[in-house]
Amino acid sequence: xxxxxxxxxxxxxxxxxxxxxxxxxxxxxxxxxxxxxxxxxxxxxxxxxxxxxxxxxxxxxxxxxxxxxxxxxxxxxxxxxxxxxxxxxxxxxxxxxxxxxxxxxxxxxxxxxxxxxxxxxxxxxxxxxxxxxxxxxxxxxxxxxxxxxxxxxxxxxxxxxxxxxxxxxxxxxxxxxxxxxxxxxxxxxxxxxxxxxxxxxxxxxxxxxxxxxxxxxxxxxxxxxxxxxxxxxxxxxxxxxxxxxxxxxxxxxxxxxxxxxxxxxxxxxxxxxxxxxxxxxxxxxxxxxxxxxxxxxxxxxxxxxxxxxxxxxxxxxxxxxxxxxxxxxxxxxxxxxxxxxxxxxxxxxxxxxxxxxxxxxxxxxxxxxxxxxxxxxxxxxxxxxxxxxxxxxxxxxxxxxxxxxxxxxxxxxxxxxxxxxxxxxxxxxxxxxxxxxxxxxxxxxxxxxxxxxxxxxxxxxxxxxxxxx
Amino acid sequence: xxxxxxxxxxxxxxxxxxxxxxxxxxxxxxxxxxxxxxxxxxxxxxxxxxxxxxxxxxxxxxxxxxxxxxxxxxxxxxxxxxxxxxxxxxxxxxxxxxxxxxxxxxxxxxxxxxxxxxxxxxxxxxxxxxxxxxxxxxxxxxxxxxxxxxxxxxxxxxxxxxxxxxxxxxxxxxxxxxxxxxxxxxxxxxxxxxxxxxxxxxxxxxxxxxxxxxxxxxxxxxxxxxxxxxxxxxxxxxxxxxxxxxxxxxxxxx
Numbered sequence: 001x002x003x004x005x006x007x008x009x010x011x012x013x014x015x016x017x018x019x020x021x022x023x024x025x026x027x028x029x030x031x032x033x034x035x036x037x038x039x040x041x042x043x044x045x046x047x048x049x050x051x052x053x054x055x056x057x058x059x060x061x062x063x064x065x066x067x068x069x070x071x072x073x074x075x076x077x078x079x080x081x082x083x084x085x086x087x088x089x090x091x092x093x094x095x096x097x098x099x100x101x102x103x104x105x106x107x108x109x110x111x112x113x114x115x116x117x118x119x120x121x122x123x124x125x126x127x128x129x130x131x132x133x134x135x136x137x138x139x140x141x142x143x144x145x146x147x148x149x150x151x152x153x154x155x156x157x158x159x160x161x162x163x164x165x166x167x168x169x170x171x172x173x174x175x176x177x178x179x180x181x182x183x184x185x186x187x188x189x190x191x192x193x194x195x196x197x198x199x200x201x202x203x204x205x206x207x208x209x210x211x212x213x214x215x216x217x218x219x220x221x222x223x224x225x226x227x228x229x230x231x232x233x234x235x236x237x238x239x240x241x242x243x244x245x246x247x248x249x250x251x252x253x254x255x256x257x258x259x260x261x262x263x264x265x266x267x268x269x270x271x272x273x274x275x276x277x278x279x280x281x282x283x284x285x286x287x288x289x290x291x292x293x294x295x296x297x298x299x300x301x302x303x304x305x306x307x308x309x310x311x312x313x314x315x316x317x318x319x320x321x322x323x324x325x326x327x328x329x330x331x332x333x334x335x336x337x338x339x340x341x342x343x344x345x346x347x348x349x350x351x352x353x354x355x356x357x358x359x360x361x362x363x364x365x366x367x368x369x370x371x372x373x374x375x376x377x378x379x380x381x382x383x384x385x386x387x388x389x390x391x392x393x394x395x396x397x398x399x400x401x402x403x404x405x406x407x408x409x410x411x412x413x414x415x416x417x418x419x420x421x422x423x424x425x426x427x428x429x430x431x432x433x434x435x436x437x438x439x440x441x442x443x444x445x446x447x448x449x450x451x452x453x454x455x456x457x458x459x460x461x462x463x464x465x466x467x468x469x
Numbered sequence: 470x471x472x473x474x475x476x477x478x479x480x481x482x483x484x485x486x487x488x489x490x491x492x493x494x495x496x497x498x499x500x501x502x503x504x505x506x507x508x509x510x511x512x513x514x515x516x517x518x519x520x521x522x523x524x525x526x527x528x529x530x531x532x533x534x535x536x537x538x539x540x541x542x543x544x545x546x547x548x549x550x551x552x553x554x555x556x557x558x559x560x561x562x563x564x565x566x567x568x569x570x571x572x573x574x575x576x577x578x579x580x581x582x583x584x585x586x587x588x589x590x591x592x593x594x595x596x597x598x599x600x601x602x603x604x605x606x607x608x609x610x611x612x613x614x615x616x617x618x619x620x621x622x623x624x625x626x627x628x629x630x631x632x633x634x635x636x637x638x639x640x641x642x643x644x645x646x647x648x649x650x651x652x653x654x655x656x657x658x659x660x661x662x663x664x665x666x667x668x669x670x671x672x673x674x675x676x677x678x679x680x681x682x683x684x685x686x687x688x689x690x691x692x693x694x695x696x697x698x699x700x701x702x703x704x705x706x707x708x709x710x711x712x713x714x715x716x717x718x719x720x721x722x723x
Contacts, residue, residue, distance in 0.1 A: 416526060421563035423547040424523050424556075425573075425630070426580030432548075435576070439567025439613065 012462055013296070015110065016269050018238030019102040021210050023128075027085040029212065033057055036182050039085050043151055043185070046158060056171035056181035063175040066301070068361075069330045073299045077273055082214040082245050084183045086128040092149055094135045103127050110236065112205050119451060120232075122147045122202040126217060128210060129185040140198060146191040147202055150218045153189025160191060164220055168251035168279050168307075176275040180216045180249040187217030187248065192227040192258075201230040201263070201449055208237035208244050208272065219250040223258035223286075230261040232449065236296070239269040243298065246272055252280030254288050256310060263291040265452055266300065267459065270326060274300040284310030284339075291447045292319040294329050295459055303361060305334035308342035308370075315344040320444040323356030323388070324463060332361035332393075337403070340371040348379040349441060352388035353463070359390070364405075365397040376406045382440050383413050384433070434461040475536070476501045476670040477522075477638050482533035484521050490531070491517045493695035499638070501668040504660075506681055508706065509692035510714055515674045516560060518692070519642045522672075523557040524550055537638060552581055554637030554669075558627040558644050564615035570626070571610035574633060581634050599632040603659050620647035628659035639664060639671040645680035657683030678706035691717055 025042070027035060036057045040050040065074050093099050096113050107113060107125050116123045122136035124147070131149035140147070146157060154161045171181035188204050208215050223229055237244060246268060254260045260280065268274055274297040280288040290304035306315035317333035335344040350358035360379045381390035392409055414436055422432035438445070438457045445453040475498045482495040491514045499505050509515050521528050522535055524547035535542045542550050565573070574596065579587035586592065600607065603625045615623055624644055631639055641660065645653050657680055664671045673686060681689070681703065689706055691699040691714070698717050699705070 415563070417561075418563045418565065420523075420525055420547060421559060422565065424551050424559075425577040425634070426548050426551040427577070428546070428548050431580070435568055435573070436565055439565050442567030442569075442613075 012465065013239055013269055014462065015236035015267060016239035017109075018209050018240075019106055021088070022100070022102065023086050023088050023210070024090060025085070025087040027083060029083050030080045031057070031082070031084055031183070035084055039183055039185065042085070045154065048162065049154065052166065052171065053182050056178045057183075059172050060175060060178035060182055063178060065175060069301045070299050070328045073273075073328060077243065077245065081212050081242070083210065083212055084214050084216070085185060086210055086213060087130050088128050088209070089130065089132045092131045092134050092152065094133070096133060099133050103132050106207060106209070107133070107205065110205065110207070110234075112203075115203065115451060119200060119449065120203050121198050121200040124149055124188055124204045126186045126204065126206045126215075128208065128213060128215065131186050136202070143196050144193040145196060145198060146189065148189045150187040150189045150220065151185065153220070157189070157191070160222070161189065161220065164222055164251065164253060166251075168253065168281050169249050169277050173277060176247045177249050177277045180218060180247050180277070183214070184216045184218035184249070186215075187219040188221070188231070189219070190221040190229065190231065192223045192229050194224045195226045196224075197227065198229040201232045204231070204233045206233065206235040206246075208246065208268075211240050212242050212244060214245045214247070217248045219248065221251070221260060221262070222253045223255060223260050225255045226257040228259040230263065232263045232452065234265050234267070234452075236267050237269045237272050240271050242271065244272045246274045246276070246297075248276045248278075250276070250278040252288055254280060254282045254286035254313075256284040256286060258283070259287045261289040261291065262304075263448055263452070265293045265295065265448070265456055266297065267295045268297040270296065270298055270324075272297045274302065276300075276302045278302065279305040279307065281307045281309050282313035282315060285312040286310060287314045287316075289316040290319070290333070291444070292317065292331070293444060293448075293456060294319070294321040294331050295456075295463070297329070298326065299328045299330070301330045303332045303334050303363075305336070306344070307336045307338060308344065309338050311339045312341045313339065314342065317345075318347045318444055318447055319349070320441050321348075321350040321358050322460065322463060323350070323352045323358040325354040325356060328357045328359070330359040330361060332359075334363045335365075335375070337364070337366040337370045337373040337375065340369070341373070342370060343374045344376070346377045346379075347443060349382075349444060350380075350390060351382045351384065351437060351440065352390050353384040355387040357389040357391075359393065361393045363395045363397070366400050366403045368399045370400050371402045373400065373403045375403065378408045380409070380440070381411045382437070383411065430464050431461075434464040437464060474500065476503070476538060477672070478534070478536045478539075479522075480534045482521070482535065483531040484517060484528050484533075485531060486517070486528050491528075491695050492521070495533070495695070495697060497690065497697065499670045499672060501670055503687045504664055504671045504673065504684060505688045505690065506673040506675060506686040506706070507690050507692050508675060508709055510676070513692045514695040515692055516642055519557055519640045519672075519674055522550075522638075522640055523547060523555060548580070556631055556634055556636030556639045558624075558631055558639065558641040560643040560646065562615045562623045562627055564613070564618070566613050566616045568614045569610065570612050570614055573614050574610075574630065577630065578633050595633065599629055599659070602632075602662065603629055603655055605629060621649070621652045624648055624652065624656055625659075628656050628663075632659055632663050635663070635669070637669050639669065641671060641673045643674055643676070645675055645677060650679075653680050654683055656680070660684050678710045681706045693717055
């Protein structure tokens, strides 16, 4: 996926190269109401959106930082040094040939056009603040599937966007959802009509290239009754000594009987703050699954959520987190059982190494009116050395006695005997560790499309290199 | 190859764990095609001998040499020894949750015998045959390595690996413990298939003579307190069965 020169240049993290910055529009660093209005004006947005942005900005400005997660790392974010809008291409193209060469090469190295041809229904590629490439299979378009970047979605389907935007994650939800609502740019807008099944996944790829960049994509997926879709996202950034900020909001709406699966392999470089709000609402008999892999970033705070609003709906959050040197993955899940006969499953797996820190933070609630709910929470942590840390903060608030709750947690270490066993079968110590780690993540990787699973295993093998003291 | 054509040659081996000395001068030679057995009580140093040949990090070699075909094993990493042709069937095989048996076998055969050996029809046929020989159902390939295996399944899985990895020297550490008569017979069949009629050799470590009835060893060594106190032919197993180890205790033989 990456040529040798690039790999040498970036060491272990293989997506850490950067292109020369050829911006067509770059806002000065810093955030103000004017910046927010300028973004909206540049995008020629309807007034209601401008107003929502401004309200959100004010809320962001007033709202204190979260007092949990990793406060000392959060405090280090310098909002004034971040660029809130940067565009590197003139338009969103639907032919890779028309995408500026540097950018096209980057996505080539990341293997996106190749994957698109082989196994995807559609692709959107975002570079800095804007989508630079976008396409969807013709047959899906004919069936009425809408798959656009969010800005085009707002232009072409304003009524749908107005109805649903912010309905699952209001700007006032938290400080970073407010920030995203104020300065959002790019992301995906998807509508799947009643009864349509999108067989192959659609993919979004997010790339930050510039230094001190803020990326604030906004994604909204609406699956109408009885439809289904699998959305896959990946992300990388160059390695810089200064920090970048990625703060996305994702809203999913699964109408009765619909099925949305949302898979993420997050591999930001170790200078990116990844503070993301992801939430879905599942209506009657609908199903929402978050498959969430966090490998990179400096600090990730992300808790994919599902509100089980309709009777018989189902939620699953399967996540893995890898925390290496200087990294803190504060990840988990939130599920709210609001209706009867709803079921949920959380499986969280985390690995900490070289002083990295992994936290599972989970909340499951069952409301008094929701009868016969079933919930299952499993969190496993694997700690690879003495300097690393793993914490679990599971919360269950069950206000209905008919609920059936199961909770299991485990913390384990790789034993010398396990390594010796694998080494006696011809595997070097690093290979042995990679086999153990990939095995630990297997319940997650088997949920990914095969191509992603292979890539994730390679990524973890790379992380294990040079890790043996 | 060394000039005296020994497959395994251990000379004056002294070893300890956490400053407790366990092996006190072991000498052992196995020629290509031979199967030897080491018998002895618990704590006599049998498993230590196996672990040292394979290179377990907990044991420290104080002095002496261990050579495979004249190559100094003690200078090699465990995985290099494996690639050189040493195989250890573990007394307590470790589980690796999430690592599928099929995947593990392919990767391990590739690591030891090369990528080509783990590909294609030949490998698949060999795998199928060996599993059949050991009464292992094909569903086994989808399970996780030793995860939730019964004692018997673990031992059979070790022998399956032995058959696929075709080592020059197989060390079988209490492969018979915890097996019933049928299990022992099956496992012995696997050992015979892998070693007999080849240039490979084996070292069987056991308490009991039962497995030795099915795998006729060329030589039997009795280990007491870190020393080999007696070496004999297959008949020695029966003698030990009848008389125990007491008559071999210190003073009786050197």
